[in-house]
Amino acid sequence: MASFFAVSAIYFGGLIYTTSGQGTPELVVLLADSGLPGQQGTLFELDIHHMNSTQRTGKPISSPVAIDFDMETRDIYWTDIGTQTLRKVKIDGTESKVVAALTSRHEGLTLDSTTRQVFITDDGDNRIVRIEMDSLQPTVIVNTDLDKPRGIVVDTKNRKLYWVDWGSTPKIETCDYTGAQRKTLISGLQAPNDITIDEHDGRLFWTEGTGSIESVRVDGSDRKTIYIQPGQRFFSISHFNGIIFFTALQAPNSFYVSTDTGSYSWTLNVPNLQASTGIHVFSPNFNASVPCPDGKYGINCDPCGKCKTICEKTTGVCLEGCETGYTKNTCTQVCDSGTYGDDCGSACPNCKTGSSCNHLTGRCPDGCQPGWMGDYCDTSCPPKTYGASCASCGYCAGDASCDKVSGVCPIGCQAGWTGDKCDSACPPKTYGASCVSCGYCAGGTSCDRNSGLCPSGCLKGWSGLTCNTNGTTGTEKSTQGNDDVMSSPGVLVGITAAGLVVIAIIVAVVVVVVIKKQKRPKDKTYADTELTDKGEDPYETLGDGYIDCVSSEATYQQQRAESDYAICVSDGEQYPKQGVDVVYFTCLSDGEQYPQQTSVGDYATCLSD
Structure with a gap:
């Protein structure tokens, strides 16, 4: 006999819960699978707390x-009706043994671990048998007035048995462990198949092959219908901690779960389950004296997580899955980063790198990755746009669209545009896809930004379609977009014009100087000097002659004959010493040489202005 993990997931209410390692179970569902006709049966052990499934075959x-x-x-x-035996095996799959060899069809089974007794029903020989678990000694305790007894359950607190009889007069009967105190508890049933008990509340539950789950107190009072699904042949049933679990012959790969009040119910599907028959539920480490109310679970009756309905009352597992945005078996954790929605089954869309979407709605609070748009970042940017804000592409060559993430044009730019994204216009006096410098256009105009043609022709001395061929040398002007600015035709024209202006100024100055020289008085003596700007008559003596030259706001002092020299203090220049015989005066303030004088009284006029 092999023991292995044969199921990787359990389906609850249509939702998938991925399984993990075995761990220590808190609630275990045992399922008997009688198999398809001609095939071998199987036992399933389902760990509700960890959502593990172990399939035992052999x-x-x-x-x-x-x-x-x-x-x-x-x-x-x-x-096992196939081998007509009562068998047992350790929960880990070891030590498989035959407990008893049976002579007919035994379908009902219950046991009391405390008193070490097993009870089975025999619907072939119409009897109820007790078997001592340690000695394996069998004892028939009931063998009269039975008509196809099937399901049976023990009340360990009161040491009583309850069983269903599905023959000609379907009913529920009871007796003690010895067969004494037998009585009919309730009659008038339709097709009872199995029975279970809530010992804490003193209530029995049974399955009807006509599609219902019913309940009655152990004294036969307060009969009520818990669950109805017309046409369904409900078969085996088990109760634990306020929840009932049951199988149906028309649902061979699943079983049902309901609160024992019928207020909530679920269908649990198990892959590889072929023909579910018997079911038994227990907890190896939990036994509440009073079940928690709906919506709470565990020893302390803690609130359920974000379940769609309520949780299972022992483990807190949400049998129908979680509310939107929550995950894990108990629905106490929000969706992992990058997921959202029902059972966190949806992947976040194209949210901005490093951020996640809202675990409930899937919206991207921090924006989208480049190339996507919308609240959910699930809409691709329109053609010819890019980036997180779907900005318009530049002027890509061939009217192509740019890369939707980076905005880069795949085959370059249209004429007149530059840059990786082709979103920068070429500088003035350039043209084409590479921003080539214009040629020497006439009038300093710019060329056509697409073709490079000069609209008014070429500057004199240049030719060619783009005016970049020198008419004298025959060489072409460099057309690189980053040529030195001094090679630009416009700059050269500007320099030429500035040079002409400078030359004109120089010529004008020369003309003025010449005219003034022509107007200068001849052979005029020092004593004849007239200062027209102040209207003063000159005053001169040979001893200490002097004259104020106020035309330039300077003072010229005529020194004595023995040390004749003139100091022009207007600009701090020293003028040459003058002799009596050869008198001359040089005005160095403007570099001009004035005529040599012929007498002591002769003077030179300093045209400082």
């Missing part, structure tokens, strides 16, 4: 029907 298992668990020895017991 020759000792043929067509299992009823199933139960011994809490003391951790043995699984089942009746």
Whole structure:
């Protein structure tokens, strides 16, 4: 007999919960699978807390029907109508043994771990048998007035048995462990198949093959219908901590779960389950004296997580899955980063790198990745746009669209544009896709930005379609877009014009100087000097002659004959010493040489202005 993980996921209410390692279970569902006709049966062990499933197969298992668990020895017991035996196996799959060889069809099974007794129903020989678990000694305790007894359950608190009889007069009966105190609890049933008990509340639950789950107190009072699904042949049933679990012959790969009040119910699908028959539910480490109310679970009756309905009352597992935006078996954790929605089953769209979407709605609060737009960043940017804000592409060559993330033009730019994104216009007096410098256009105009043609022809001395061929040398002007600015035709024209202006100024100055020289008085003596700007008559003596030259706001002092020289203090220049015989005066303030004088009284006029 092999023991292995045969199922990787359990489906609850249509939602998938991925399984993980075995761990220590808190709630276990045992399922008997009688198999398809001609095929071998299987036992399933489902760990509700960790959502694990273990499938046990092997020759000792043929067509299992009823199933139960011994809490003391951790043995699984089942009746096998294929081999007509009562068998047991450790929960880890070891030590498979035959407990009893049966002579007919035994479909009902229950046990009391405390008193170490097993009870089975025999609907072939119409009897109820007790078997001592340690000695394996069988005892028939009821064998009269039975008509196809099937499901059976023990009340360990009161040491009583309850069973259903589905023959000609369907009913529920009861007796003690010895067969005494037998009585009919309730009659008038339709097609009862199995029975279970809530010992804490003193209530029985049974399945009807006509599609209902019903309940009654252990004294036969307060009968009520818990669940109805017309046409469904409900078969085996088990109760634990306020929840009932049951199988149906028309739903061979699933079982049902409901609160024992019928207020909530779920369908649990198990892959590879072919023909579910018997079911038994237990917890190896939990036994609440009073079940929690709906919406709470565990020893302290903690609130359920964000379940769609309520959680299972032992483990807190949300059997129907989580509310939108929550995950894990107990629905206490928000969706992992990058996921959102029902069962966190949706991947976040193209949110900005490093951020996640809202775990409930899927919206991207920090914006989108480049190339995407919208609240959910699930809409691609329109053609010829790019980036997080869907900015318009530049002027790509061939009217192509740019890269939707970077905005780069794949085959370059249209004429007149430059840059990786082709969104920068070429500088003035350039043209084409590479921003080539214009040629020497006439009038200093710019060329056509697309073709490079000069609209008014070429500057004199230049030719060619783009006016970049020198008419004298025959060489072409460099057309690189980054030529030195001094090679630009406009700059050269500007320099030429500035040079002409300078030359004109120089000529004008020369003309003025010449004219003034022509107007200068001849052979005029020092004593004849007239200062027209102040209207003063000159005053001169040979001893200390002087004259104020106020035309330039300077003072010229005529020194004595023995040390004749003139100092022009207007600009701090020293003028040459003058002799009596050869008198001359040089005005160095403007570099001009004035005529030599012929007498002592002769003077030279300093045209400082």
